[in-house]
Amino acid sequence: MKKKSLDFFGALKTLILPATPATVTRELDNNAILGELLACFDKSCKKESVGSSLLFNMHFVIILHPDRYAERLASFPVIVKEAVKGFYKKLNLYKPQYEEISPVSVQWHFRFGEGEFFNGEKMHPDDIQVIGMLTGGREASTPAAGNTTKVTMKSKRTNVYEKMDINLDLLQQVNFVDTGSFSVRYSADLKLASGPAARNNRNLDQGIARISYYLADRNEDGIYLMKDKEMVIARKDPGNQAYSNYLLIDSGFVSDPHARIRLNESTGSFQIASFSRFETRVNEVVVPRSDPGQPQWVELANESQLLLNASVTLHFSAIT
Known part of the structure; x- marks a missing residue:
């Protein structure tokens, strides 16, 4: 009789607290x-x-x-x-x-x-x-x-x-x-x-465009390869150094962000939008300032010269 009582309570426990199934592990494939x-x-x-x-x-x-x-x-x-x-x-x-x-x-x-x-x-x-x-x-x-x-x-x-x-x-x-x-x-x-x-x-590694830049205030230059459909030109600050599609320029004359360049795949041409309160010029023509959330795109011809805040010069070359 004692054994039956234990069996009864054991079965009742199983109903209330079902046994935890064994964990099934599968080899990574x-x-x-x-x-x-x-x-x-x-x-x-x-x-x-x-x-x-x-x-x-x-x-x-x-x-x-x-x-x-x-x-x-x-x-x-x-x-x-x-x-x-x-x-x-x-x-x-x-x-x-x-x-x-x-x-x-x-x-x-x-x-x-x-x-x-x-x-x-x-x-x-x-x-x-x-x-x-x-x-x-x-x-x-x-x-x-x-x-x-x-x-x-x-x-x-x-x-x-x-x-x-x-x-x-x-x-x-x-x-x-x-x-x-x-x-x-x-x-x-x-x-x-x-x-x-x-x-x-x-x-x-050749990228889709090459941007060479020169900082007049520091007499420094460099080259950036554009490998993404869109890239950002910005001041070199700790908060924006995590992204490979940023051209970071260590200059107080550059805004954060200053401009964006993109490849318009429907036309195969490049475009630029400026967000800085300072002037951005392309071949001596001022690019209108726009909001980063609503960029106003302007055509960017191959071999164009860009001037940021009258101090930072960039040369844009598409790679064909």
Whole structure:
């Protein structure tokens, strides 16, 4: 009788508190990596889009445990190809809800890296961390202390992708090599172009435009390669050093931001908009000042000379 009583209460306990099922772990495979990329991109469409413009991440960092990185290395080009195909499918689904699709770069960028630790936590062999950005962070350089940027990444607390701040110093813990870097040119047709789907970033170093600049007040010069569809000219301040599409000029004669240059893919021409309260001239013609949220675009001819605040000279050359 005693045994029956125990069986009864044991069964009752099971009904009230069901046994916790054993955790099922699955080895990280190519589809798991692809799924994380697609989830990150989809969240960016919802978080980054504004008004009637469909905006989304075009730069992705994928961090794997060293064991899985070596195991999956040969698959990276195919994962990238399938990811871009998936991105276009998502964009075609969202397109009817927006008046304009607004890519911030002329190509998708993917960087695979390996690390045993990330964000203060140990990476297990089947862990994966996907980080999405509108534009690339300056992780290859030596970022200033406390330098952060907004990214789309999965929170361990909720296990869902959210928009959050990340300190770019964290990416210095990750080993990035050329064999894990890929770029795919963005297609306005929202279809993956035929031919090789992914190219190593070293083939894109020439950029789409070259901007040489000279600071008269400091007798300094430099060259900036424009590699994105749109770039920003701004004063070099700690708050804007996280982005690869910024030409940062260390001069008090430059505003923050001062101007933007973009490639108009529908015409193949370049355009400029000025936001500074000081003069911006292109070939001695003053560019009207506009609000950063509503830029007034002016045609920027090849081999143009720009003058910022009568002190900083720039020379713009398109790369064909």
